[in-house]
Amino acid sequence: MEITPGYLKTAEGSVLITMGNTHVLCAASVESSVPPFLRNTGKGWVTAEYSMLPRATSTRTPREVTKGRASGRTHEIQRLIGRSLRSVIDLEALGERSIILDCDVLQADGGTRVASITGAYVALALAVKQMVTYKMVHRSPLVGAVAAISVGIHKGEPLLDLCYEEDSRAEVDANIVMTDTGRFVEFQATAEHMSFDDHQMNQMRDLARHGVADLIALQKAVIDAA
Numbered sequence: 371m372e373i374t375p376g377y378l379k380t381a382e383g384s385v386l387i388t389m390g391n392t393h394v395l396c397a398a399s400v401e402s403s404v405p406p407f408l409r410n411t412g413k414g415w416v417t418a419e420y421s422m423l424p425r426a427t428s429t430r431t432p433r434e435v436t437k438g439r440a441s442g443r444t445h446e447i448q449r450l451i452g453r454s455l456r457s458v459i460d461l462e463a464l465g466e467r468s469i470i471l472d473c474d475v476l477q478a479d480g481g482t483r484v485a486s487i488t489g490a491y492v493a494l495a496l497a498v499k500q501m502v503t504y505k506m507v508h509r510s511p512l513v514g515a516v517a518a519i520s521v522g523i524h525k526g527e528p529l530l531d532l533c534y535e536e537d538s539r540a541e542v543d544a545n546i547v548m549t550d551t552g553r554f555v556e557f558q559a560t561a562e563h564m565s566f567d568d569h570q571m572n573q574m575r576d577l578a579r580h581g582v583a584d585l586i587a588l589q590k591a592v593i594d595a596a
Contacts, residue, residue, distance in 0.1 A: 383496030387489030391479035398497035414464030418451035463511035484518035517585035
């Protein structure tokens with residue numbers, strides 16, 4: 371697990387996050403505009419866009435632009451990233467401006483959405499840090515931290531941060547998004563090959579809680595050092 375800050379010199383905040391063989395480039399852009407539904411409200415907005423390079427996987431996937439629209443999976447992941455980041459930011463303190471997080475998967479080996487959320491938070495925090503430095507905001511609009519991790523049940527055992535091979539064979543897989551206060555933003559668990567009980571649900575939850583705590587500690591270290 372590694373987070374490299376300042377990977378792009380042109381973005382207000384950027385990181386390259388690597389979780390095993392999954393590599394995602396996350397960039398934060400600050401714009402002095404908001405969506406129409408927020409105009410003249412004094413509130414800002416945080417949103418995300420997600421994409422995967424054609425050869426991020428073992429076989430080439432055509433670019434979605436050639437199909438004329440994003441897939442349902444892409445829309446789902448973009449909404450999840452944006453929702454996760456908005457859970458830890460005060461939109462009024464941000465003012466009427468938007469921060470857009472671009473998450474581009476360079477290489478995929480499972481867990482691309484959780485890596486995107488974890489990396490996007492650091493890119494967001496670095497952009498906010500720059501905004502405070504240049505006095506674009508009176509105070510940091512960040513009110514917490516957020517990270518995400520995958521968990522699952524494989525051969526009856528709970529696993530943290532599944533790779534593609536483990537995920538494809540798991541009886542149960544879940545994506546869990548949590549804040550630094552231990553609250554859940556998303557808990558999506560799906561039985562792939564067999565149903566699961568309360569005990570297994572609790573095992574996955576507890577494993578995710580430890581994993582997210584480690585991720586948030588790493589996020590903080592990277593942000594503080596930048």
